[in-house]
Amino acid sequence: MKEILDTIVIGGGQAGLASGYHLQKKGLRFLILEASDQIGGSWPSYYDSLKLFSPAGYSSLPGLKFPGNQNRYPQRDEVIRYLQDYKSKFELPVLINQRVDLIEKDREGFVIRTKSGEIFKAQTIINATGSFNSPFVPKIAGMDVFQGDTLHSSEYRNSKPFHNQRVVIVGGGNSAVQIAVELSEVSRTTLAVRQPIQFMKQHIGRLDLHFWIKLIGFDNFPFWRFGKTAPSSNAVIDTNRFKDRITEGNPNQQTMFTSFYESGVIWPNGKKELVDTVIFATGFRPSAPYLKLLGALDEDGMPLHKAGISPVPGIYFVGLEGQRSFASATLRGVGSDALFVVKKILKQLK
Template identity: 60%
Template sequence: MTEDFDAIVIGGGQAGLASGYYLKKNRLQFLILEAGEQASGSWPYYYDSLKLFSPARLSSLPGMRIPGARTHYPLRNEVIQYLNDYARRFDFPIRTNQKVTTVETNENGFSIRTRTGDVFQTRTIINATGSFHNPYIPEINGRELFQGDILHSSVYRNPDRYKGQRVVIVGRGNSAVQIAVELADSSHTSLAVLQPVQLMKPKVLGIDLHFWIRNLGFDTFPFWRFGKKPPSPSTVVDLNDYRARLESGKPDQRTMFTSFYTNGVVWPDGTKEPVETIIFATGYRPDLSYLHPIGALDTEGKPIQTAGISFSVPGLYYVGLEGQRSFASATLRGVGPDANYVVRKLLRFLKTVRAN
């Protein structure tokens, strides 16, 4: 017999756990389905030295603070430990190794099937999967000719295998700069950018920048009410003297190359340069194919939603989408407020369904 839930959360990372907090707080019968072996989302797959660009005091999920000094910028392993501790503390109903493959609608809500063959019935769904497992690499002329290594930042771990190499990082965001600065200590490393990296100081008047962003209302500014999404900021927080490193040329910045050739890249002035490794820190794209058959996605595979509420499929919600409700929506510090908002909408939906 298939168990019937009020809500099923697809994804057990930071967005899924924040959703679980508010679902449990409201005493709903729910389940979190996690594709991996632990409820820490994509964090175990990030590069070893990854550092949050917001401090611990502003990066915690609802109901439990990240341990350590309030001004400390947590590292990857600290976040993984925190997420696992968070799941244990609140004793969420989580089933791991449950990758969702199919979602269907029915008169009672939704039927969800996973790769293991398990089937779950639920009145509502919160999709909280993120997009880490669908990295984006742009098409560039001559790529098929290049005999060096091309990879995405999602598979980069540490500088060991690149020592002494000529490496080019494509991108200008936080990950691109963090990886490039790390590699530049042992490799000849360049950032290939369409526009120069923009840096901001981590503190204003001695207080972390994210404190001001949150308290001035940018974290909750309702862009979506005006039919717009908040911009995806590419400005990099200068946590480790990045400005000084870039100004010294370790790494240097170059205008994006125009094409590949057999041994390397061709720069805009026509110069050919041998390169051994290209790392694309060019972001991700949603991978929600299991929602396509129920009419939840547009022609580009993106959710048809506003502020995390599907307006093509009643009872379907999202947490963790980039620009969902704020600048911080896809980050550790942004998923809590968005989850709270979505669960409130979900509760109203359930009340209406039960009244009918």
């Protein structure tokens, strides 16, 4: 007979590993299922030059401090190594290449089927695939006739393929600006935005912004207790002179184009412009279609939950943006949410 575990964790990124840490501390029987061939969630697929927007000192999972100078801003590959070391240090039971295909309910709990043909059973589920596993690209008129290249920022790696191109990046967030500044060194680059980009200072009084938002209690303020989702900020953290670069016009920003045509885009004033590549830095959406038939998702496929607790008994979430606080979907915040959920699971299993 297949062993019935206490919990199956879906996702081997920061949310899944933090959940595993707390499940292990509480002595529960669990497995972590990771869809790809390595742990780390979305981090291995981010662009090469990505830097954290928070210092190392504010970027740790529970139980293991991020190594090195605590005031520096770690690179993507450092985060990946940290997550790998985290899994190894705590000997977390992660199975790779186990993409969940279907979850069914039976009298004993849940039956989890993966695309590789494996079957797992558990009394509870933690969906820890987070908010950033499904790239979102808006529908824009004329996109189907555009003969240039379009890609999502999740497909961008570095500037090499874009030398001497005319590139438009759709979006005004941190990733959009960071990629645009990098591309502006080798190509003519524009940020297409709905509203002018708003910037926040990285340092206030010689201390990083994250020191202040933690000090005043905003970072972990429990918005969920008041029936609200924590707000997300559209402001760009001004690292590496981003604001100065955009003010100087390299890259520049323009109001979002209205449509595509065969060779480029059409701006709001009606001007057509030849464009080689359009990159959509338009964010991500949660994606857990295997939970749909269980009633754990709304009509748009978004998780139904309060502070990570699903209305479907036995299903929980960790890693969602704004789940319990402003920091919920970050390295610094996901551990607290994972502990909250694991405590709820303990109560259910009693």
